[in-house]
Amino acid sequence: MLAISFKEPEDLVKRFQNEFKLSFPVLYDPQGKMAEKYEITGHPVTFLIDKKGFLIGKVIGERDWSSSDARALVRELLEKNP
Numbered sequence: 001m002l003a004i005s006f007k008e009p010e011d012l013v014k015r016f017q018n019e020f021k022l023s024f025p026v027l028y029d030p031q032g033k034m035a036e037k038y039e040i041t042g043h044p045v046t047f048l049i050d051k052k053g054f055l056i057g058k059v060i061g062e063r064d065w066s067s068s069d070a071r072a073l074v075r076e077l078l079e080k081n082p
Helices: 010-019 033-037 068-080
Strands: 003-006 026-029 045-049 055-060
Touching (some): 010 026
Parallel strands (some): 003 026
């Protein structure tokens, strides 16, 4: 898992990282080039990528990825895309 900050100052993102004790890397996109490249139209957006690096899903908006339904979806996708 990683996050990409979108047009946010690095110091603000680092404070957010520290406040919420994020344990995953955060990449910085100060000009919004990643958003353009991947046609991101809403925030947050989650990309599901298989073990080989292929995009297998895209979800726009907030989700509770710790829910049993979300965990089941991820397990199912991983089983279909070994």
